[in-house]
Structures are given as structure tokens and as C-alpha cells.
Amino acid sequence: MGNVVVSSCFQQNPKSWVKLIYWEGTTRILKGKHIAGEIMVEFPDKMVCHADFFYIGHRLPVLAMDDELMHGQTYFVLPINRFACKMLSASSLSALNSSPQKKSPVKFGKCPFEYMKGSNGKVLIKVMPEFITSLITRGKEIDSSNKSFLCSTPELQKHFEQLVGCKEQIWSPKLETISEYKIGFST
Template sequence: MGNAVSPCCHPNSKSSVKLVFWEGTTMILNGKRVAGEIMFQYPDMMVCHANSFYIGHPIPALAIEDELSTGETYFVLPLDRFPQNVLSAASLSALGSSPKPAPINFGDCPFQYIKGTNGRVLIKVLPEFITRLISRGNDQGCTSPSNSFLCSTPELQKHYDQLVGSKVQVWSPKLETISE
């Protein structure tokens, strides 16, 4: 009688696993899966649980035999983007999938401060922020510094161009011939 959608057509998010790849592609997997299955399909990538990124702590890469929990989100990230094992602001900026690096727009606070079991404060990086970071290469507006929050006015853009300059233009000193 009306327009209705049968629930059998949509997979239940509690029985599926969401994978977010480095350049923003997402994939939904149904049923029980092991991290090794994804690692064998993508040998130069690692699988990380989305809610396990803490500044100053090791990158939360899963082992081959680790089972993916249903209803959870995982990031599939390139191994070469993490030269060090510890998550830092620099390694977060390296996650950007844009071919032209642009400053990170932190916007809403991308961090959550949590008290750990030992009483110390942990800085958790929110999964939404990492998702925006790894998929921003698909957004055309974020690849140029002139479109970012850094150069928000024409005057700032002019100063930026003067200071940073073009990568095409190569500097060389003006040398005068010495006559004797």
C-alpha cells in the first residue's frame, strides 16, 4: 500500500564491519572476518581499529589473527605513512591523502581527553577527524593553501606567495664577474 523498504535489503550495522580506506573509499563486510584477510588483499596496508588512536601511543595496527568486531569501524592505512611506531601530530598530518599537502583544519576539536586506568590523561584522536583527514584528497577545496583557513584573505595569500613562493621558480644568487 505505501512505500516501504524491507529491512532484509539493508545489512544490519551490528552484524557488519565498516572499512575506511586511505583515500576515502569505504567497504562494508558482513559476517566474521579476520584482519589478515584484508592484509592479504592489500599487502602494503595495515588495519587499525578506528577508536584506538591516541597521541603518544603506538599505532593501533591489528595482528593478522585479530578478529574484526561486528558493528565497528576500521581504517585501512598505508604502512609507509607511518615512519615511526608512535602516533604524533606529524604522523597525523602525513595521513592526508591529498597530493598537495595543505594545513590541517582542526575545526571542531578533533581530540578527546580521557583519563586512563593509571590516572594519566590520554589524548584520543576522534575517528571522524581521521576519516576527514584520509578522505580530504577527494575534496578539491582543501588541496591549495589559498583555499584553506591559513590564507583567508587576498593580502594573506599575497604574503604567503612571497614567503613560500612557487616550487617552479628556483633561486640562484646573482653573481657578478670579477675583473682584474
């Protein structure tokens, strides 16, 4: 499932490395101290996100340039243009699932979500890192007949169709003609 770049030091201690999973499906292992800005400078059209903090209805876990990558943790390097807003939703997960590369459909056996209680007592819906990994590393076009795992309500299906539906439909604004007229001033 993608290419892996592994250094010979990787086998020594699993807590001494950082794992990066790129949008195209490549996995990269880093040893030593690194900051998110190193990755963002190398790939200016991408953002670095911590894999364990994707919650539906919450801000994307985008790291700042000076945030240190923690050893033993996994991070996603995702294209900025895939996210219309900075909130994670079912439609943004669908956008992760579309790619110019056409491959076999993602089959994810277990539930892609985990329900948890937040510090304020409200229920949070965590998107499992394994599910996001399967979306970005498979790189296949989403099958619109098989979108029920993401779009479980009619409202979500409507938003899905609006955001990632038909690519042939070209949007253009409805603009009314503005006419100008000159006001004559007499002196």
C-alpha cells in the same frame, strides 16, 4: 565523500557489519566473520587499525593478521609507509593529511581531540575517528599556513616541517672520505 560498497544485507542489523575506510577514501561494508589478515593479504602495503584507539603518544592500533574484525566497528586501512614510527603524533596525523590528490582543505568544526584519563590516572589524548576519517577521505595536500590545528607549539611545527615539509629538499648524509692503506708484512 568517497565510494561506498554496500550489500543488500546492510540495512538489516547495523551490528552485523564491519566498516572499512580505505586510505583513498573508499568505504567498504563487510558482513559475516572476517579477520584483519584477509585485508592485509589483499593490500600488502597497508595496515588495518581500529578507528577508536588512536591516542597521541601511544602505539598505533594496528591489528595482527589473526585478529577478528568486530561487528559494528569501524577500521581504517592505512598505508604502512605514511608512518615513520609506530607511535601516533601530530606529524603522523599531518602525514595522513597529505595525498597526491589535490582537493579542498579539510574543515573539521569540532575539536579533533578528546582528553580522557587512562587506567593509570594519566591524561590520554584521543584522536576522534571522525577527524581521521575526514583526513584520509579528503586526500588533499596540507596547507602549511593552516597547520596550527596540529602544530600548536614551536617544537611540533619544527617536527612537522622536518617530516612533511618541502618535498624538493633532498636529504643526503654527510660522509667523510675513508682512505685505506696497506700494511706491509715482511717474511
